[in-house]
Structures are given as structure tokens and as C-alpha cells.
Amino acid sequence: MPQTQPRPLADELASAQALVADDLLAVNREIERRLQSDVVLINQMAAYIVNSGGKRLRPLVVLLSSQAFDHTGRDHIQLATIIEFIHTATLLHDDVVDASQMRRGTSTANAIWGNEASVLVGDFLYSRAFEMMVEVGSMRVMEILAKTTNTIAEGEVMQLLNCHDPDATEENYIHVIRSKTAKLFEAAAQLGAVIADQDVAIQTAMAAYGMHLGTAFQLVDDVLDYSRGNHMLGKNIGDDLAEGKPTLPLIHALHNGNAEQRTLLRKAIERGGLEQIDGVVAAIEATGSLAYTARRAEHESELARQALAAIPESPYKQALLELAYFSVHRDY
Numbered sequence: 001m002p003q004t005q006p007r008p009l010a011d012e013l014a015s016a017q018a019l020v021a022d023d024l025l026a027v028n029r030e031i032e033r034r035l036q037s038d039v040v041l042i043n044q045m046a047a048y049i050v051n052s053g054g055k056r057l058r059p060l061v062v063l064l065s066s067q068a069f070d071h072t073g074r075d076h077i078q079l080a081t082i083i084e085f086i087h088t089a090t091l092l093h094d095d096v097v098d099a100s101q102m103r104r105g106t107s108t109a110n111a112i113w114g115n116e117a118s119v120l121v122g123d124f125l126y127s128r129a130f131e132m133m134v135e136v137g138s139m140r141v142m143e144i145l146a147k148t149t150n151t152i153a154e155g156e157v158m159q160l161l162n163c164h165d166p167d168a169t170e171e172n173y174i175h176v177i178r179s180k181t182a183k184l185f186e187a188a189a190q191l192g193a194v195i196a197d198q199d200v201a202i203q204t205a206m207a208a209y210g211m212h213l214g215t216a217f218q219l220v221d222d223v224l225d226y227s228r229g230n231h232m233l234g235k236n237i238g239d240d241l242a243e244g245k246p247t248l249p250l251i252h253a254l255h256n257g258n259a260e261q262r263t264l265l266r267k268a269i270e271r272g273g274l275e276q277i278d279g280v281v282a283a284i285e286a287t288g289s290l291a292y293t294a295r296r297a298e299h300e301s302e303l304a305r306q307a308l309a310a311i312p313e314s315p316y317k318q319a320l321l322e323l324a325y326f327s328v329h330r331d332y
Contacts, residue, residue, distance in 0.1 A: 012322035012323065013057075013330075015319065016064060019064070019315055020060070020067060023076065024056065041113070044113075046088075049109050056084065058087050060323070061083075061188040061189050063080055065191070069198055069312075071192065071195055078132055079136065079191050083191075085128055085129040086184060089123070090156070092109055094156070096119055136195075144191060145187060145191075148186070152184060155176055156180055158180070163243065166269040173246065173248055174248075181215070185210040186208075186211040190203055192206060193205075205308070205309075208303070209307040209324075212303040212307065212324075213301070213304040216301040216304065220328055222247040222293055223249065223294050223297065224332075238280065241274065241277065241280060242274050249290055252287065252292050253280075254269075256288075268280050301327055
């Protein structure tokens, strides 16, 4: 069967969201209901971070995946909420580790309430997510999500170890983002097939779709981080460099630059900060590292689309294909 191609839309994300608009509203209501706590600070912080402008991309993948297999019931709403809570918990913890002050154009929770409260509310969101997993009543769901959260934690530790390390390799970096970022996309796509009682082959195909989608998404973030005049809300050029993170554009430039460029890039990674940002961006551009990273992202997006080959044709499959297209053609 020929592969369905994404149709040329001005905003593939908006199209996918419109397709499951009622489900997304149900997810938002479930998020609000499940955030309620007797502890006022938890209510304030959790509501602030969850409602701070995220794209709800991972919950969207759960909804589209489940509907692609004609799932009935409400487990997909529960699982989409769980996925969003896990994602939000990782953001709270990441912002503490990175000492971030801004995200999506607004102050981070740790900048407002402090690191201690942010870590603890992140823990609350993790534990609330696991409470909800039990309610779904599926050991397979529990198995996938338990493994997912463990892998994400490993990825976060690996990223921490890579900070300020100019010898980080491309292979190692891809492993980090597959663990830290793509794993939750993988779980989101796979769970839709699991709750729709699809066979192992389909579950595996959906997991592959999510993994490649999430990898593409992160690689494009890496490109945008060093793109002059990028439009990412609340994202300043070189944010990753400021934290000493050797992302793929930096790693590629370091291995393909001349001696002067390599010396500059090594020092910039080791020291962090943005004192040499102009020279770093110039080296990244001169070595074609942004184009290289964009090509890697496009390859991952194509692998995501290919993973859907065995999935029945439907508007939901089309939306999943368009998300893969969106992941590499966005500017935010």
C-alpha cells in the first residue's frame, strides 16, 4: 500500500489538534481535576506549570494513536493526562538542574517558588501519575510507563554527565535524547495501540514512530537554539551552550572545524556561558552543522512516517504523519 503523504498545511499541529478537539478538552478537564490537592502550594505551582503554554504534543500523540485503532472508552484520556504529568514533572526537575529562569516566555516555577518546592511538586506529579496508572488496571500499561520513567531519569543523568564535556560523541548524544526526550513520545504512541488491543507488531510499529518523532523534535530544537533570529517563544540563542550542553550542532562543528574553531568550541563547552557565542555560532554555520543536524532530524521524521506503513488508513493516521512533518518544519 503506498505511503500516505502529509498534505501541505499552514499548521499541521492545529489540524491534528482539531481532529481530536473534544478529547483534548477532556484531557484538560482531567488535568485540572487531578491537580487538586489539600496543599495550596501544590495547586498553585502545578496549575502554573501545566497551563504555561505547552503544545500538549505528547498527549496529542496518545489520542491520535488510540483513535487510529478505533479505541472506545476513556482510558486514552487518562493516559494522555498521565503522559502530560510525567512530562511536566521532568520540566520542573530540569529547570532546577539547569537553574533556568525562563521557559516559553514566562518565569519558571523554580524562579518564582524556589528549587525545593519545584522538586517536591515534580515528585507530586510523578506520584499522581502512578496513582492514575493503577486505575487503568493494565499491567502492560504499568510496565511501559515504569520503564519509560526509569529511562527518562537515566537520560537526565547522562545529560548531566555530558555537560561541559567537549569529548561527547554524536552517538552518545543521540542515545541521551532517545532516553531523555524521545522515550516519552515512544510511550505515548505505543500506549494508544496497547489500550486498543493491537498485536505486538502494531505496538512495536507505534513505539518506533514515537521514538523517531521525539528524536526529530529534539534535533530541531537543537537547530533552533543556534539559529539567528529564531522565533522560539522564550528561547534565546545559545541557551544550551550557556549551560555547557554539547548538542549535535556543537558536536558536529567541533569534529569538522579547523584548529582555531575546535579550540574555541572546546573552551566554550568547558566553560559554558555566552561570552564566545558569536564565534561559536560562526563556527557552527561555517561547518554546515545546522544543515547537518536538520538532515538528521528529517531522516528521523522519515523513519517515523515509514513506521506507520502497516497502520490502517484514517484521518488519525494522516494526522500522525503530519505531526512527523511538523516536527521538522516548525520554527518554534
